[in-house]
Amino acid sequence: MNKATSPQGSHYDIGFLLVPGFSQIAFSSALEPFRMANQLADRRLYTWHILSCDGGAVSASSGLSVAAETALEEPLPLDLVVVCAGVDVQEYCHRDMLSWLRRMAHRNVPLAAVCTGGYVLARAGVLDGYRCTLHWEHISSIHEALLFPAVVFTSEMFVLDRDRFTSSGGVAPLDMMLHLISRQQGPDLAEGIAEEFLHERIRDVADRQRTPLKVRLGSSQPKLVEVVTLMEANLHEPLSLDELAGHAHISRRQLERLFQRYLGCPPTRYYMDLRLTRARQLLQQTQMPITDVALACGFVSPPHFTKCYHDRFGYSPSHERHRRRERLTAPLIPAPPSAGASLRDSGSE
Template structure:
């Protein structure tokens, strides 16, 4: 690639703050576009550093750890900072970290978040009046708890709102960073990076993070897609099968045939599984009582909710929550235990 003239000859300095159990794939797909931008441009357009709370390695959710360059007290001058989150993000709300994020905002550092890192920006009160996104598994629990009423959480792949940059997990950071590179440096440079990474296209802010059912079914089953959309929008107060059929303009019998043929289940079963999966998200991601979770997912009888949950997942809601708490405690203990020469 021919070296282009760029408006800002000084490298953009970007920090990546990693917290325990961050997503390794999301972290990597955020950094690699910067490396490729420098390589293709032939000049250092970007400089980046990895930062942790205390400068010590932080294990990702896959158990691997990257050695940070520095800690939050010695991060130096930054133009942008991205908070890299993953699972159990609520356990990472260290007050020192939140205060540091607030100090960066006061210095007009542009702030971003990857995967569930958005939660930490919101907890630091740095997303008030902003639109943002977070991994789809976390949106329902945040909405249910009404923790951040002044922040709009969307289902978009990534959101760029003024000086805030948020994206979901997986390879979504690749698309967000390509859009940032296109805005800051050169659109043609971003497109060339996309080709180098064998990425089909640069997705934009209008792309949604979950693969819609219509992608799987194509355009031949609009009634089925509309029905599932109605189900997903009516979890707390489920619609009857007759109401669903009426709203999409088919008979109940025809709707049952569509579900059986294309999804291999009855519509009532599909609806129940949607509600149970939502309930599991709320159990694992919020402090709502089991009764409140049941009501939020359309179960008026807690015993009926528990029975359905156990039949579908193999254990009761209370067992689910206790098991999750125990596994988190075990992980924290293992991470804190110093390595021994006798360890396997």
């Protein structure tokens, strides 16, 4: 949102644009944090409006229908537009909707998307030169079809790139909106919302989607999938290569060949990356002592853990602990005061 320089407690108007077939869980995960922010603050920090192309009700992929309060041609004083889409999104990228999104971008209104809403923004041409994310299934198909070459698609859970905010879907919009609320109203409110929702940790911008291994491989190699599943289930007490091979009923040499062929690395390095990635999540998302994090990820020696962590990420575990709060409290974007104010002045085209 363009009120990056506004003091905490500023009011924001949000428009949720519903595309037919939208994901109900992604929509709710995006909207509910704002409702809870108002409740915990005991005042209206956020106001939201439900939009559709024609102002009529829109059916979600579940078949449930949500009433819209206005059509796109009507002027609204918005500080953020959130595009909520879902199945068969390609069928619903109507010209009027894409034109309206381009007008919003021209007025410097920040644009967000959940689930396949990023596809709509890309079709409108308002993601060119930006990083964004979609659900891993759709990223794969976009890459295969060579669509949107000017857009950088990532496998992260959500992406905050200047005035474009995109989420992969499911419950990931909850984490994205908590980050926005943290930067606008402070981290204490965001953490309070997470507690109210029994959301044990606010995932970070660096968290990636857990893409199924067979999708990452481009094929389903059952023995490799079996071994990686064993690795993921045994991070606390890592298994030896001989034990992994024995469980999969293959030789150690066959195991090493599978990893080299399909993943381009030895199994020991892949296993180490899994353990360090888990350690990074614990450092970012819990208050566990660093020594306990090391033990939880199979490192019996804290100095060895520190060395491996530094080699993998370029900084120490203790430094990781400081990075998340710095990101949560950093200004969102160096933008002019309020796009909403300019929109109120200009009216709709």
